[in-house]
Amino acid sequence: MHYILHISNWIIPSIIVIVLLYGTYKRVPTYETFVEGGKEGVSMAISLLPFLLGMIVSISIFRASGAMDAFVGLLSPVLSFLNVPAEIVPLALTRPISGTASLSMATDLIQTEGPDSYIGRLASTMQGSTDTTLYVLTVYFGAVGIKRMGDALKVGLIADLIGIMASLIICYLIFG
Amino acid sequence: MVNIIWVALAVIGIIYALFNGTIEEVNKVIFTSAEEAVALTITLISVLVFWLGLMKIAEKAGLLLKLTALFKPIFTRIFPEIPPNSTAMGYILSNFSANLFGLGNAATPFGIKAMHEMKKLNNNQEEASRSMITFLALNTSSVTIVPSTIIAIRMQYDSNAPTEIVMTTILATIVSSIGALLVDRYFYYRRVR
Numbered sequence: 001m002h003y004i005l006h007i008s009n010w011i012i013p014s015i016i017v018i019v020l021l022y023g024t025y026k027r028v029p030t031y032e033t034f035v036e037g038g039k040e041g042v043s044m045a046i047s048l049l050p051f052l053l054g055m056i057v058s059i060s061i062f063r064a065s066g067a068m069d070a071f072v073g074l075l076s077p078v079l080s081f082l083n084v085p086a087e088i089v090p091l092a093l094t095r096p097i098s099g100t101a102s103l104s105m106a107t108d109l110i111q112t113e114g115p116d117s118y119i120g121r122l123a124s125t126m127q128g129s130t131d132t133t134l135y136v137l138t139v140y141f142g143a144v145g146i147k148r149m150g151d152a153l154k155v156g157l158i159a160d161l162i163g164i165m166a167s168l169i170i171c172y173l174i175f176g
Numbered sequence: 177m178v179n180i181i182w183v184a185l186a187v188i189g190i191i192y193a194l195f196n197g198t199i200e201e202v203n204k205v206i207f208t209s210a211e212e213a214v215a216l217t218i219t220l221i222s223v224l225v226f227w228l229g230l231m232k233i234a235e236k237a238g239l240l241l242k243l244t245a246l247f248k249p250i251f252t253r254i255f256p257e258i259p260p261n262s263t264a265m266g267y268i269l270s271n272f273s274a275n276l277f278g279l280g281n282a283a284t285p286f287g288i289k290a291m292h293e294m295k296k297l298n299n300n301q302e303e304a305s306r307s308m309i310t311f312l313a314l315n316t317s318s319v320t321i322v323p324s325t326i327i328a329i330r331m332q333y334d335s336n337a338p339t340e341i342v343m344t345t346i347l348a349t350i351v352s353s354i355g356a357l358l359v360d361r362y363f364y365y366r367r368v369r
Contacts, residue, residue, distance in 0.1 A: 008337075008339055008341065012339055015230075018239075019231075019234045019239065020233070022237050033229075034233055037230070037233070038228060038229035038232075041221065041224035041226070046221070049213065052213050052216065053214070056210070058186040058189075060206070061202050061205060061206065064189070065188075065189040065193035065196060096316075100178070101178060103329075106329065107216065115329075115330040121344070125341050125344045127325075128323030129317075130318055131315060131317065140308075140315070143292075147302040149309075150367075151360075151367070152313070155313045155356065155360045155363055156356075158356075160317075160352070162355030166355070170347050170351070171344055174343075
């Protein structure tokens with residue numbers, strides 16, 4: 001499974017080369033365009049700060065008090081049987097509900113367990129592989145005034161469950 | 177919902193600390209974690225500026241449009257009720273390509289326009305159409321090539337290989353997207369039967 005890690009490390013450099021060469025070929029003022037787009041990155045990161053800070057403080061309190069360990073300890077007997085680390089459960093539970101809550105949970109796990117630990121890698125994969133179902137539904141249906149969502153919520157939540165299980169199995173196969 | 181999670185975590189934590197005798201740790205962490213969040217934002221700026229800058233070049237060079245053309249044949253099958261050359265299809269594809277590149281901010285406006293067009297195709301009813309549900313299923317499973325935010329967080333905590341999770345993320349995202357489409361089909365055929 002080692003080649004998968006090699007591919008991982010080549011994806012971003014390859015994209016950079018393709019974009020820069022193609023941009024030059026199409027006569028895009030590459031550097032000016034880069035700067036223009038980069039400015040959006042500054043405002044995006046800054047606007048995320050209050051959301052992240054509030055959530056991270058709250059999760060840190062929960063962890064420092066020992067409540068997180070108690071919660072995880074409660075679940076581990078059942079989950080260790082399935083080879084699932086119980087530490088990942090709070091992240092899996094918040095993933096479909098709130099983007100910043102789950103991002104903060106993932107941050108907390110990466111920080112406490114280490115980014116290169118099994119749980120750290122699993123948290124990274126889980127956070128990156130699905131989007132926040134409730135947010136997507138609220139924004140898109142809200143924007144166009146759809147009152148009856150039909151099966152959308154059910155489909156979205158089942159898809160999240162599939163994504164979470166996929167992350168577990170794939171990380172187990174590659175990093176486990 | 178977010179409000180409940182946020183309050184519950186803090187309040188349960190503090191009450192638990194009272195019984196567990198960990199109130200000192202809690203006091204300390206309130207300020208250190210806030211500081212961490214700011215440090216994390218700085219790392220986030222570095223990654224997002226670089227990535228969004230690069231993606232702006234991709235957008236201007238027309239790479240996004242190229243990608244759109246590439247995915248069109250697949251999407252006409254995923255969305256059988258949407259005419260292949262309609263504006264609705266155009267916006268759906270733009271939304272998908274923007275998501276693929278991790279341009280969440282650019283993807284949302286395309287997505288909203290796609291929803292407007294799909295509502296028109298559905299005679300402006302207030303009920304979600306088949307295509308809308310498929311579209312949202314695809315969006316909630318979010319196909320992304322580069323999870324830039326997570327890479328930034330891994331950098332912040334000194335990962336030896338911040339990008340080693342790119343491939344696992346792509347694999348997981350493909351599985352969840354295919355899963356989402358299958359579940360969506362299943363519910364659709366159950367409705368029409």
